[in-house]
Amino acid sequence: MSSLIDTWSKDPSEEDGMTHEHAWIWREMIRCIPHSDLSDKRILDIGCNQGGFLRMLYDTYPFAAGTGVDLARDRIALAEAAKGSRPLTYLATPTLTDAGQNFDLAFSHEVIYLISDLEHHAKQVITLLAPGGRYDAVTCCHADNPLWKHWRAKIKTFSNIEVPSHSVAQITQAFRTAGFEVSVSRFLAQTPIPAEGPSDYFPSDLARIDTYCTWKLCFSCHRPA
Numbered sequence: 535m536s537s538l539i540d541t542w543s544k545d546p547s548e549e550d551g552m553t554h555e556h557a558w559i560w561r562e563m564i565r566c567i568p569h570s571d572l573s574d575k576r577i578l579d580i581g582c583n584q585g586g587f588l589r590m591l592y593d594t595y596p597f598a599a600g601t602g603v604d605l606a607r608d609r610i611a612l613a614e615a616a617k618g619s620r621p622l623t624y625l626a627t628p629t630l631t632d633a634g635q636n637f638d639l640a641f642s643h644e645v646i647y648l649i650s651d652l653e654h655h656a657k658q659v660i661t662l663l664a665p666g667g668r669y670d671a672v673t674c675c676h677a678d679n680p681l682w683k684h685w686r687a688k689i690k691t692f693s694n695i696e697v698p699s700h701s702v703a704q705i706t707q708a709f710r711t712a713g714f715e716v717s718v719s720r721f722l723a724q725t726p727i728p729a730e731g732p733s734d735y736f737p738s739d740l741a742r743i744d745t746y747c748t749w750k751l752c753f754s755c756h757r758p759a
C-alpha cells in the first residue's frame with residue numbers, strides 16, 4: 535500500500551510548475567465532460583497535488599462539492615489554502631476510500647502511471663462512484679509511448695514514490711476487471727499544442743506534437759448504472 539509523503543517530487547520546481555504547465559490540458563479535460571450543468575454533481579480528483587484542476591473546473595462549471603486526494607501532505611496544505619470559498623475538500627491520504635462515496639465524476643491527470651497496483655485502484659474507484667458515474671484517467675506516461683523509457687528514467691530521479699510501467703493493454707484490463715466499461719481517446723488530437731521548443735521531455739516541437747496527439751490518452755471508465 536502507498537504511504538503518505540511530504541511532497542511528490544524531490545525537486546520543488548518540477549511540482550511548483552505543474553499548475554501552470556498542466557492548465558491547458560486540464561481545460562481540454564473539462565471540455566470533454568459530457569454535460570456543462572454540474573450544479574448537483576459531486577466531483578473527485580485523484581492525485582490532485584496543489585488542487586488546481588478542481589479550482590479550474592469549479593470556476594468553469596460550478597458543482598455541488600469536490601474532493602481532492604493526494605499522498606503529498608504539503609501539497610494538500612497548499613490546495614486547502616488556495617481553495618477560497620469554493621466547496622472543496624482536500625485530503626492527504628493513502629486510502630482512496632477515505633474520500634467518501636457517490637461521486638458522479640472522478641478524474642486523475644498523470645497519476646495512474648504512479649500506481650503500482652492498478653487493479654486495486656480500479657476496484658476502489660468503482661466503489662466511490664455513483665451508479666452511472668464516470669472516471670476519466672488521463673496519462674501520456676505508459677509503456678506504449680516511445681518517449682516513456684526516457685521520461686521514466688528522468689521521473690525516477692525526483693519522484694518520492696515508485697514509478698512503475700504499465701502498457702495501454704494493462705491499464706484497460708485493470709479497469710475492465712473492476713467492472714468498468716472502458717473507452718480510450720487520443721484526446722489532444724484536435725488540440726493546439728503549445729510549441730515551446732526542445733525541453734528535457736521533448737527533443738523538438740515535432741516530437742511534442744506527435745507524442746501529445748498520439749499518446750496522451752484519456753481512459754474513460756463508466757460504472758454501469
Ligand SMILES: C[S@@+](CC[C@H](N)C(=O)[O-])C[C@H]1O[C@@H](n2cnc3c(N)ncnc32)[C@H](O)[C@@H]1O
Binds near residue numbers: 541542552582583603
Ligand atoms: C504528476 S503529479 C500530477 C498532479 C496533478 N494531477 C496535475 O495534473 O498537476 C502526480 C500526483 O499524483 C499523486 N499520487 C501518486 N500516487 C497516488 C496515490 N496512490 N494516491 C493519491 N495520490 C497519488 C502524487 O503525490 C502527485 O501529487
